[in-house]
Amino acid sequence: MTFLHWIxxxxxxxxxxxxxxxxxTGVGGGSLMTPLLILLFGxxxxxxxxxxxxxxxxxxxxxxxxxxxxxxxxxxIVGRLAAGSLPAxxxxxxxxxxxxxxxxxxxxxxNTVLSGALVLTAIALxxxxxxxxxxxxxxxxxxxxxxxxxxxxxxxxxxxxxxxSSVGAGAIGVTALILLYxxxxxxxxxxxxxxxxxxxxxxxxxxxxxxxxxxxxxLLSLLVGSLPGIAIGSHVSxxxxxxxxxxxxxxxxxxxxxxxxx
Numbered sequence: 001m002t003f004l005h006w007i008x009x010x011x012x013x014x015x016x017x018x019x020x021x022x023x024x025t026g027v028g029g030g031s032l033m034t035p036l037l038i039l040l041f042g043x044x045x046x047x048x049x050x051x052x053x054x055x056x057x058x059x060x061x062x063x064x065x066x067x068x069x070x071x072x073x074x075x076x077i078v079g080r081l082a083a084g085s086l087p088a089x090x091x092x093x094x095x096x097x098x099x100x101x102x103x104x105x106x107x108x109x110x111n112t113v114l115s116g117a118l119v120l121t122a123i124a125l126x127x128x129x130x131x132x133x134x135x136x137x138x139x140x141x142x143x144x145x146x147x148x149x150x151x152x153x154x155x156x157x158x159x160x161x162x163x164x165s166s167v168g169a170g171a172i173g174v175t176a177l178i179l180l181y182x183x184x185x186x187x188x189x190x191x192x193x194x195x196x197x198x199x200x201x202x203x204x205x206x207x208x209x210x211x212x213x214x215x216x217x218x219l220l221s222l223l224v225g226s227l228p229g230i231a232i233g234s235h236v237s238x239x240x241x242x243x244x245x246x247x248x249x250x251x252x253x254x255x256x257x258x259x260x261x262x
Contacts, residue, residue, distance in 0.1 A: 011218055012225030014040070015055075019229025021249065022059070030056055030166040031121050031249075033222070034114060035256040043215065045110035046101040050208025051215050052166040055222050057202040059230065064198050067191035074184065074192045077177065080148055081196040084155025085162075086203055092163035093207030101213055110164060111260045117167035118257040122250040124171040128178070135179050147180050154180070155196070163204045169197040 018032045030052050037048035067073050099106050124131070142150060154176045161168035173193045181189065208214060 007224055008217065008221040011041070011221035015222035015225030016229035017225075018222075019059070019226030020233035022226075022230055022233060030162070030168075031118055031170065031253055032256075034166045035118070035260060037218070038111070038114075039256070039259060041218075043218070044102055045107045045114070046208070046211075046213045047215050049110060049114075049164070049166045050205060050211070050213030051219050051222075053162070053201045053205035053208060054214060055219055055226070056166065056169075057198060057205050058223060059226060060194055060197040060201060062227075062230075063194045064191075067187075067194060070187075070191075072185075072187045072191035073195045074181075074188050075195070077151060077181065077184075077192045078196045080151035081155035081158070081173075081192075082199055084152035084157075085159035085196070085200045086155075088156040088159030089163045089200060089203045089207065092160050093204065093211070096164070096207075097211055101211055113161065114165040114167060115257040115260045117161050117165045117172070118253045118260075121167060121171045122253040122257075124175040125246045125250040125253075128171075128175050131175060132178060132182075136182070141182060142180065150180055151177075155200075159200060159204075162200055163207065166201075166204070169193065169200055173197070 014033075014036055018036065021032060033055065034045075034048045034052045037043040037052065038045050043051075064073070096106075099109075154173070158168050158173055161172070170193070173196070174189060177184070177189045177193055178186075205214070
């Protein structure tokens with residue numbers, strides 16, 4: 001079988017569109033790709049999640065290399081997040097292994113968690129500034145010890161969310177890091193979040209692979225389209241209003257979340 005026989009043009013086109021949005025907003029990979037695979041292509045939710053996790057691991061690796069070159073990664077934060085997310089991911093995959101991932105009950109669970117994660121992502125996109133203001137007014141800056149513990153806890157929550165839905169490592173993770181590290185430059189927040197997403201999505205993806213929830217043909221087709229899409233989207237991003245992009249993306253996520261539940 002040749003390489004081209006593994007490529008589905010429709011999946012590649014979808015990958016390109018999602019990649020372009022990721023390049024323009026920095027958010028939206030799992031938030032858009034997993035629902036797209038479920039709603040548009042009719043792929044079972046567990047397979048969509050597992051495939052998207054490995055897809056994200058590859059694309060986030062590229063982003064991590066770029067941030068590493070520019071030294072915009074705080075590896076201390078990455079380590080703290082991973083200390084919570086990796087054990088949580090392993091425990092979540094272990095719990096999922098006891099269920100029939102390709103059955104109706106698993107599909108309902110994944111759709112429910114995915115919908116909730118999409119709503120949280122949309123809220124983080126639209127109301128991030130208000131959330132930050134409320135946090136500064138009522139909680140303020142935490143002590144170094146409390147910050148470290150909270151970072152590990154955030155990692156654990158992300159580990160559960162991402163393992164079940166493949167969503168959460170983007171907008172939710174970035175918003176949490178801004179709250180915990182208010183004096184850290186935004187580029188280091190984003191770089192650290194992307195770097196942490198690599199071991200998180202890779203661990204989740206390998207777990208789903210062991211559970212038989214990966215479609216390799218779909219994965220390859222998505223990557224063929226998304227990699228150039230991310231490059232083009234990153235180039236276009238400087239010409240489009242960030243607020244407009246975020247509001248549009250948040251609206252799409254809310255609509256998708258409603259469709260998954262109904």
